[in-house]
Amino acid sequence: MYTLEHVPVYVPDTSVIVEGVVSKLISEGKIRGKIIIHRAVIAELESQANKGRATGYAGLEEIRRLRELAEKGLIDLELAGQRPSLQEIRGAGIGAIDAIIRDYAYEAGATLITADRIQALVAEAIGVSVIYIQPHGEEKLRLEEFFDENTMSVHLKEGSPPRAKKGTPGNWVLVDLSAKPLSREDVETIAQETVEAAKRRPDGFIEIDREGSTIIQLGSYRIVITRPPLSEGWEITAVRPVKKLHIEDYNLPSKLLRRLDERAEGILIAGAPGMGKTTFAQALAEYYARKGKVVKTIESPRDMILPPDITQYSKNCADIGELHDILLLSRPDYTVFDELRDDQDFRLYIDLRLAGIGMIGVVHATTPIDAVQRFIRRVDIGMLPSIIDTVIFINKGRVETVYELRMTVKLPTGLREAELARPVVEVRDALTGELAYEIYTFGEQTVVVPVKQVSFSAFGERIKRLIERMLPGAEVEVKDNLVVVNVPRVAAKALMKKMKKIKKLEDKYGVSIRVNMTG
Template structure:
C-alpha cells in the first residue's frame, strides 16, 4: 500500500488511479505533487459530488469553494500538458446531500467503485475509508507541515497586521493609544499569496480545538485562531482581497487600572448595569475581561456573550456565541443558566440593546461593551431603543476608556425636577441626571421636550469680570433695600438670591412689594431661595502608605462633604464615624491631592 512516506522520500508514483476528496483539492496538494514530479501520469478521478460542493460553496462567496474551483482548472491545464489524466465520475448530489454532509460518503463510494486510491487530508475521512477496507493515501494538511504563514508577520509588539492584494503588508505596533504603522515587506501581495494564507487559516481552524470559524458569509469570513481574530474580506464585499488579523498584546488585571474601592464595589454589585465605552482599539475588551476575572475570583458565576468570541478569559468562564445567529436566544439560555454576571461584547445593533435591557430587567448583572467616542454617546445609543424612563434601570454606570486608560466614569440618576436653564415651576418633569462619578457634579440632563428627547450639557461657565460686577451690584442693592445678607447668582434671564430662611419674609416684603420694587429697578426676575448653610474647613491631612486621610472632626460624621482643590471640586464623599475622609492613594483623586500638596495648592472640605 502507498503511504505518505513514499512520496516524501522521492518514490515516484506512475499510472496510479486516484480519487481526491475536497480537502486535498482545496489545499492544492494534487497540483503540488504533480508539479514536483512525485505524481506522474496519474488517472485523476474527480467525483461530480466534489465539483458540486465547491460550486455550492463558491456561490455562497466562501473562499474554500473559490480556491477549490481554481485548483480543478489548474488540474485541467496539467491534463492538457499530458502530465496527468483527468475525468469526472458519478452524479451530482442533491441539495440535501450537500447541506447534510453526505459528500464524503459519496466520494468513498466512488473510490470503491473505481478501485482507486482515495487521497485526503481529512483524518476522519481517512479513518472511515480504512475501516471500509479502501486504499487510502493520507496527506497531512498544510498547517501540519508548515508554520502558519500569517504568524510570520507578528512579533511581540504587533497589535494587528493588514494584508491587501496588490499592496505591501503593514502592521500596527505598540499598544492602545500609542502605536505606529510599520511596513513589513517591500513586495506587494498577490491574490494567489493571500489565497494560500487563507487556505492555511481555514484548514487550521477546522482542526484546532481552540480555533473556529465564527462568521462565514458571502465575501467575508471571520476566524478566531487561538487568541487571534482574523477577518478575511473579498469581492463582492470588498473591492480587493484583504486579510486583517488582530491579537491582544497585553492582558491586565483590574488592579492595574488603579481603581478606587468605590468603583470596585460598584463593579462587584451583581445588580448593576454597566456600559464600557470607547473608540475602536481603545482597550474596552481588555478592561472587560479583567473585570470578568476579578468577579470570578470573588466567587461569582460569570459568563460572556460575544460575537465574535475573542475575549481572553480563563477556562472556567464560558463564552457564548449567538445561538442560531440570534443573541436573544443566547439570552434565553443564560436566564436558565442563572449567572451572577454577564459580559456582553459587544452591544452594537438595536436588537443587542434590547437584549441587554431585557437581561438587566430580569435581574442579571451586566457589563456591555460598546463603541462610542464619548461616554455620553454610549448613553445616547440607548435612546429610542429603550424607553427613556427605563434607561437608569438598565444602565446606571458608564466607564469610558481611551488608549487603554479609564478617562471618565459617569453615573445616572432618575428624578423629577425643573431642567437646568428653565425657571418656571410648571416645567418640572422626569429627568435623567448624568453625573461625574467622583465629584457627583451633574454634567448632562436627559428629558423630553415636546416630542423630542433632549440631551442637554450642563456647562459651568466661568464668570466674566462684568458678570461678577453685576452680581456684586445686585448684592449691594438687595442688602441696602432688603436689609439682609445675601448670596447672589445671576443666570441668563434671572437671578437667584440666597438668604437665611428667617430673612425671606423681610426681603419679599408685604404683598411682595419690596422684591417687586427691586426687580423693577434692576430689570431682572429675582428668585428668593433659602441659603443652605455649608461649612468650609481646612482639613488635617495625614499621608499613609495606602491612603490619604482628611480629618475634619467627629462632629461632622455621617454628613456629605465636597473635597475642593484649588477652588475645584474633585469628589463628594460621606464623612466616616471617626470624622475622616479616606482616599485611596493610588486613585486618580489620591494622586491629585498628593500633587496639590507638593504644589502648595489650597485643599478645603465643604460640609453640607
C-alpha cells in the same frame, strides 16, 4: 485496500481538500498511488467559490496543486462519479455530499481520506478503509511572520506594501514592513493558507464566510479577508492584542472596585474603536470568574482570550432567540456582550438585564453619554437606571470616566417654575458624585442636558455680593447650583430695572438665579 492492479486508491472528501492536506501527504511521501476526486467535491467547491467563500477558493487551489503533483509523476489523478443534483449540493451542510463520496469509496474499494470525525466514524461503520486526519497543533503561518511583540495589527493589500500598526491603543504608528508591493497571488496564497489552518487547528474557526468576505479567529488573531466583488482587490487585516491585561493592571480606584463588586450589574464599556474596550471587558470577565461568578460571553466574532470556564457564544452561529433562551435557562451571573450594534443586540441586552442577569455591554462611542443615548430611543427613560447603572469610558487603554445613573423627581436644572418638576435621570460621576447630565422628557421630546458644575466655593460669595449691591435689602442664599434671591415687595420697581443684569450673571457663571417677592 488495493485495486486489481495493486495500486492504492484514495478518495479524499471536501474537508481534506479544503484544508490542503492531501498535497502535503503526497509531498511528504506518505501517499502514493491513485487519487480519485469525486465530481461532487468539485461541484461543492464551485458552489462555495461562486458564493465568494474562502473555503471554495482554498479547495480549488488544492486541486490545482494535486494536478501539478500528478504532472510530476508522483500520483495518478482521476475525476470520477456523477455530478450531484442542485438539491444534493444544497444539502451539503447536512451530509448529502459526504454520503455520495463515502458510498463511492465503498463501491470502489478505495481508502477514504477525511478530516471530518463524523464522516470517519460513519465510513468505518459501513466497512470503508479510512485515513482520518486529526487536527494538528499550532504551526507558524506566513501571516504570523509579519507580527512582532509590538505589532497591534497587520494590513495586507494587493498592489500595496505590507503595513503594520505598532504601539499601544491610542499611541501607535503605521509603518511599512517592506518596500515591495504585494501581488494578488501573494495575498491569495496567505489567505488560503490561513483558511486551511483555521479548518485544521483546534484553536481556529471560520466565524463568518460570506460572498466577498471571511472572518477568522485563529488563536489570538482576528483575521478579516475581503476580495472582489466586495472590495476592488484582495485584502487581509489581522488584529492581535498586544498585551493581555488583568483588572489589577488598570489601577482602578477602590471606590470603583467596590461598585463592581457590590452594585454594578448593568455595565456599559464605551470608547472609540481601538481604544481598548474589549481588552477591558476581557479583564472584567476574568475578574468576575475569579470571584466565583458564572460568566458567559456573546461575541461576533469570538476574539476574547478567556479561560475555559467562561463559555463563549457566537452571535453568528445562532439567532438572537436561541441565545436568549440559552442564557435565560442557564442563568449566568454575568454576560459580556461584545459588541452591541443593531436593534436586536440592544433588545437582547435589555431583556436579559430586566430578567436579572448581570450584563456587560461593549459599545462604540466617542463620549460616555453617547453610549447612554444609544438606549434612549429603545426604552422608556424611567427604565434606564434599571438597565444601565454604570458606564465605563475607555480612552487610550485606560479608564477615563465612570458614570452612574440614578432616577429622581426634581425640577430640572435651569428651569424655575416649581410645577415643571418631573422624573429626571441623573448621570453622575461615580467617583466624585458630581452631576454631569440630566435626562428627562420635555413635551414629546427626550432631552439630554449637560449640567455645568459650579464651584460655589470659588465664586459663590462673589455672586452674593454682586446681587446684594444691585438690590439693597435683598436676602441672597447660595446652594448647589441655584441662587435664591428674596426681594421685599417695596423694592419691586428697582428689581425690574436690574433683571437684565441678573440674567447676565446667570449666563456668565452658568447658574440659575431664582427671584422671590416677600412681604
